[in-house]
Amino acid sequence: MSSSLTREGLLQAYRTMRTIREFEERLHVDFATGEIPGFVHLYAGEEASATGICMHLNRDDYIASTHRGHGHCIAKGVDPVGMMAEIWGKRTGTCKGKGGSMHIADLDVGMLGANGIVGGGGPLICGTALASKLRGSNNVGVCFFGDGASNQGTIFEAMNLAAVWKLPVIFVGENNGYAEATASKFSVACENIADRASAFGMPGVITDGFDFFAVHEAAGEAVKRAREGGGPTLLEVKLSRYYGHFEGDQQTYRAPGEVQKLRETKDCLMQFARRVTSRGELSMAELEAIDVEVKTLIDASVVKAKADPLPLPEDLMADVYVSY
Amino acid sequence: MARKITYQQAINEALDQEMARDPSVIVMGEDVAGGAGAPGEEDSWGGVLGVTKGLYAKHPGRVLDTPISESGYIGAAVGAACNGMRPVAELMFIDFMGVCFDQIFNQAAKFRYMFGGKAKTPVVIRAMYGAGFRAAAQHSQCLYNIFTHIPGLKVVLPSNPYDAKGLLIQSIRDNDPVIFLEHKALYTMEGDVPEESYIVPFGEAAVVQEGDDVTIVAFGRMVNYAKDAGASLRKKGVQCEIIDPRTTSPMDFDTILESVERTGRLVIVDESHPRCSMASDVSGFIAQEAFRALKAPIQMVTAPHVPVPFAASLEDLYIPSPARIEEAVMRVKEYR
Numbered sequence: 001m002s003s004s005l006t007r008e009g010l011l012q013a014y015r016t017m018r019t020i021r022e023f024e025e026r027l028h029v030d031f032a033t034g035e036i037p038g039f040v041h042l043y044a045g046e047e048a049s050a051t052g053i054c055m056h057l058n059r060d061d062y063i064a065s066t067h068r069g070h071g072h073c074i075a076k077g078v079d080p081v082g083m084m085a086e087i088w089g090k091r092t093g094t095c096k097g098k099g100g101s102m103h104i105a106d107l108d109v110g111m112l113g114a115n116g117i118v119g120g121g122g123p124l125i126c127g128t129a130l131a132s133k134l135r136g137s138n139n140v141g142v143c144f145f146g147d148g149a150s151n152q153g154t155i156f157e158a159m160n161l162a163a164v165w166k167l168p169v170i171f172v173g174e175n176n177g178y179a180e181a182t183a184s185k186f187s188v189a190c191e192n193i194a195d196r197a198s199a200f201g202m203p204g205v206i207t208d209g210f211d212f213f214a215v216h217e218a219a220g221e222a223v224k225r226a227r228e229g230g231g232p233t234l235l236e237v238k239l240s241r242y243y244g245h246f247e248g249d250q251q252t253y254r255a256p257g258e259v260q261k262l263r264e265t266k267d268c269l270m271q272f273a274r275r276v277t278s279r280g281e282l283s284m285a286e287l288e289a290i291d292v293e294v295k296t297l298i299d300a301s302v303v304k305a306k307a308d309p310l311p312l313p314e315d316l317m318a319d320v321y322v323s324y
Numbered sequence: 325m326a327r328k329i330t331y332q333q334a335i336n337e338a339l340d341q342e343m344a345r346d347p348s349v350i351v352m353g354e355d356v357a358g359g360a361g362a363p364g365e366e367d368s369w370g371g372v373l374g375v376t377k378g379l380y381a382k383h384p385g386r387v388l389d390t391p392i393s394e395s396g397y398i399g400a401a402v403g404a405a406c407n408g409m410r411p412v413a414e415l416m417f418i419d420f421m422g423v424c425f426d427q428i429f430n431q432a433a434k435f436r437y438m439f440g441g442k443a444k445t446p447v448v449i450r451a452m453y454g455a456g457f458r459a460a461a462q463h464s465q466c467l468y469n470i471f472t473h474i475p476g477l478k479v480v481l482p483s484n485p486y487d488a489k490g491l492l493i494q495s496i497r498d499n500d501p502v503i504f505l506e507h508k509a510l511y512t513m514e515g516d517v518p519e520e521s522y523i524v525p526f527g528e529a530a531v532v533q534e535g536d537d538v539t540i541v542a543f544g545r546m547v548n549y550a551k552d553a554g555a556s557l558r559k560k561g562v563q564c565e566i567i568d569p570r571t572t573s574p575m576d577f578d579t580i581l582e583s584v585e586r587t588g589r590l591v592i593v594d595e596s597h598p599r600c601s602m603a604s605d606v607s608g609f610i611a612q613e614a615f616r617a618l619k620a621p622i623q624m625v626t627a628p629h630v631p632v633p634f635a636a637s638l639e640d641l642y643i644p645s646p647a648r649i650e651e652a653v654m655r656v657k658e659y660r
Contacts, residue, residue, distance in 0.1 A: 062407060095440035105439040112406060113439065117430050123399020124431060130400055131407035134350065134385070141403075154426070157396030164391055319441030320475050322499035324527075324574050 004220070010282055013055060013212060015290050017047040017269055020071040022298045023080055024243075027070075027087065030302065031247040037089050040101045043071030045242035045259075048268035049174050050075035052215030053142060053235075056223040062110045062128040063142045064121025066174075067102050068241070069114025072144050077109040084301035090308040097311040098319070119145060119152030122171070126158050129167040129226075140168040140226040148179025150193045159200040159234065168226035170219065173236045174209065180245045181253040194236035202232045209239025210266040213275070240266075326518045332375050332511040334485040335450075338492035339376065339412060341521045343383045346410060349496055351376060352388040352397055353414030353450075360389035372416055373452070373511060394424035398449065402432040402501070405447035410496055415451035417463050418505060421470075432501040433476030447502070448495045454507040454545055454595060455643050461631035464639075466596035468543070469605070471503045472572040478502045478526060479573040483547035485515035487570055490524030497523065507545040527574035531583075535563030538653050539583040542568060542593040543602050546644060550593050553649035562657055572602055577609055584610055588619035589656040593649055598626040620659030623652040 005013065024044040031040050043050070046068075054063065054075035065072040070087075074080055078094060086093025087101045094104050105113035112128065115121050121143050129141035149155055150173050162169040173193040177184050190196065197204025203225075207218040215237060222233035240262050244251045251259075276282040329337070343349045357380040358369020367387070370377025380387040390397040394415065401413035415421065421428065428449065435443035455464040471479045478500055482488035488506070495502040532547060533554050542550035547568040554564040565583050569576055584590050590610055594603035603624040610622060625644045633639050 062403075064403075093440070095438060095442070098440055099438045103434075103438045105435075105443065107406065107439070107442050112403070113435070115431075117426055120399075120426060120431055123396050123427055124403035124406070126396065127400035127403020127405070127409075127411070128407040129403075131404040131409045134409070154395045154399065157391075157393035158399070160391055161393055161396040161400060165388070320437050321478070322436065322444055324478075324500075 005216070007281065009055070010276055011286065011290070013051055013216070014272060014282070014287060015294065016051045016075050017212065017272065018290055018294045019080060019297070020047045020050065020074050021269060022294045023070060023074060023084070026298050026302060028243055028247065036087060038100050040087065040247045041068040041245065042241065042243040042247065043068050045262065045267075046174060046176060046209060046239045047071055048212040048215050048272070049172065049209045049237045049239055050144070052212050053170070053172055053219040055216060056219050057110070057142065058139070059110055060137070060139045061141065062112050062125060062139070063144065064112045064125040065114045065144050066121065066146055066149065067114060067116055067118070068146065069104060070101070073104050073106070073111055073114065076111045078104065078106045078111050080297065081301040081304060084298075084305040085308050088305040088308070089310065090305055091311045091315065092308040096315065098315070119149035119154040121145065122155045122158030123161070125169055126161050126165070126167055129162065129169045130165060133167060138168070138227045140170060140223055142170045142172055144172045144174060146179065147173065147175040147177070147184035147188055147193060150175070150196070151187060159202070159232065162232040163200045163202050166229070166231040168229070169232040170222045170226055171232060171234045173234065175236055175238050176241045178245065178253070192236055194234055197234035200234070202234055204234045204236070206236045206238065209237040210268050210271060212268055212272050326516040328514045329485060329517050330511065331482070331485045331488050331506070331513045331515070332373070334489040334517050335375055335492055335506060336377065336379070337517070338489045338496070339379055340382060342493055342496045343379065343386060345521070348408060349410045349412065350386045350388065350404070351379060351412045351414070352390055352401055354390055354392055354416055356414050357387045357389045371414060373508070375511070376414070394420050395427055398424040399427035399431065401447050401449070402427055402445060405445045406435070406443060410446050412448040412450060412496060415449055418451040418453040418467050419462050419465050420451070421467060428477070428501070428503075429474045433474050436500070437476060444499050445501050446499045448504050449502070450504045450506065452506045452508040454509060455627070455632045455639060456509045458634060458636060458639060460634035464632035466544070468503070468505055468572055469596055469601050472602065472605070473600075476501065477573060478571065480504045480526070480571050481544040482506070482570065483510070483544055483568050485513060485517045487524050487530070489517050490522050491570065493521060494523040494526060498526070505544070509545055524570065526571045527576050528570065529576035529579040530568045530570055531565065531579065532568050533564060533566040535565040536587060537563045538565070538589040538591060538657055539580070539587045540564050540566045540591045540593060540649065540653065541580055541606050542566060543572070544595065546593040546595050549644065549646045550649055552646040553653065556646065556650055557653055562653060564653060580606060580610065581613055584614050585617045588617050590618070591623045591625060591649065591652045591656060593625045593644055595627055595644060597629050598624055599629060601626060620656040623656050625649050625652045
């Protein structure tokens with residue numbers, strides 16, 4: 001498989017994946033101290049999916065995300081510094097400390113929100129895509145959802161609606177094998193989530209979520225079809241999460257050594273680095289320089305988040321309505 | 325210039341005028357054009373009761389029939405509102421909120437607050453409500469109190485054709501999610517409605533009859549029943565002040581408070597069930613804010629705490645009547 005990416009594209013892909021990884025690994029450590037409020041669901045291990053897909057999107061394209069949304073946010077261009085402050089519940093956060101990890105959104109960059117409701121984003125992204133279509137723009141919408149959400153009625157309704165209205169939508173089913181603690185082998189009645197595409201008259205594609213290049217290529221075709229008026233695609237990305245459903249999950253439902261083996265043999269960053277260096281597209285030194293830059297950025301975001309002010313009492317009543 | 329048209333025509337006219345004024349206004353729902361993909365003409369139905377009839381022909385491509393997927397298309401209306409459109413989605417019967425409530429109360433209602441004030445979701449969800457059509461338990465409820473409970477939503481209950489047009493135009497121009505509820509028994513009600521476009525602002529109650537003896541607060545269709553009761557009581561020398569809040573979120577509590585402080589007697593008429601209702605909401609507010617002004621216990625005239633029955637003999641018993649309103653007024657009037 002040959003890469004259609006320029007050097008700059010490859011560097012960007014690596015930087016985005018590394019930023020997500022560093023962000024999530026840092027949250028894993030910091031959450032254990034008990035200082036971070038609420039629930040946090042980490043995306044570590046799945047970076048190639050968000051990155052490979054969002055690299056095809058413009059600022060005016062929308063994505064709808066899930067409770068496991070940090071990776072999608074970063075890949076779509078939400079500022080990680082604001083995100084970290086948001087997760088720490090600070091007034092300087094992306095959502096002024098009122099959304100938290102499960103509801104980070106930044107409409108200015110086409111990020112329609114992580115979503116605390118499983119399957120909530122499917123109908124919404126049909127709406128952004130409908131608006132784009134009615135305006136005659138070629139913008140697309142991407143709905144990320146998990147194997148758990150693949151069984152929600154909202155996702156079925158959204159897929160049918162997108163097909164009926166021939167909307168420029170890409171449904172990205174990130175199948176990490178577990179809906180909370182229940183295996184997708186149990187909860188998804190068919191072999192693959194992508195098999196359901198034919199029932200809605202749209203193409204269904206399966207791709208390897210550990211392989212950035214595979215995701216990038218499959219997503220490229222789906223986004224192109226959508227932009228050209230060819231309607232929706234269901235793209236199933238098979239991947240795995242390195243951490244629990246939420247932080248604190250002991251993952252007793254997983255096989256011993258399951259995650260360790262994936263990290264050692266299939267990790268998306270490892271595979272990416274091996275490939276681009278072996279082909280001479282990027283050097284190890286270049287990748288290591290990005291690692292250092294990203295670590296510095298995330299360290300600084302945590303220092304800032306910890307020092308930033310909490311929301312004030314007067315913020316409690318603000319921003320419920322535009323006017324009331 | 326005003327002329328007499330029906331409540332249903334007033335709603336159609338508001339949609340038509342706003343669609344002509346603003347290209348971002350779109351209408352979507354089950355059969356709102358009616359007949360999409362069928363051999364008959366595209367706008368054969370114009371909604372299940374014909375409320376949107378004719379809009380498809382006048383505004384091609386902007387009146388969208390949907391599959392029977394309430395979560396799907398109500399959510400799509402919410403998403404389109406986040407991306408620059410002003411969708412008016414028709415939920416047909418408000419009872420169907422049961423299959424799409426997440427998209428309304430967890431998504432649309434929460435976006436602005438949860439996203440730190442960045443989101444704007446100017447969506448209108450229209451639905452018919454109310455009993456009286458022998459449509460039984462799943463097609464006759466009010467449920468406005470449930471939406472009123474949710475911060476982030478605005479809730480509108482026009483009781484006459486004039487308000488229906490002006491409130492719907494305000495709903496479409498409003499930048500927050502609006503639940504616009506049409507009582508199905510009012511569709512044929514006639515009234516004076518100006519031809520030109522106008523708005524009725526939210527949060528401003530109408531005092532539909534002035535009086536100093538007893539305050540009646542009534543919602544939606546019940547405003548008309550309260551007027552019937554008020555006319556009969558006037559002949560008996562009892563002067564009622566009848567207040568139509570018109571919107572339950574925002575709610576004009578000030579007008580109610582001012583009236584009760586003057587009359588000292590309050591009857592609330594609400595077609596919904598009594599528990600956690602608009603009636604109990606207003607009652608609680610007045611008990612807290614105007615306790616010393618009250619000369620008699622507040623009376624709530626509501627439906628009973630049962631599902632809406634089918635048989636005519638039972639449904640007629642279920643719906644509050646002008647006679648029951650009159651009795652309640654006399655109870656507070658004669659309380660010693």
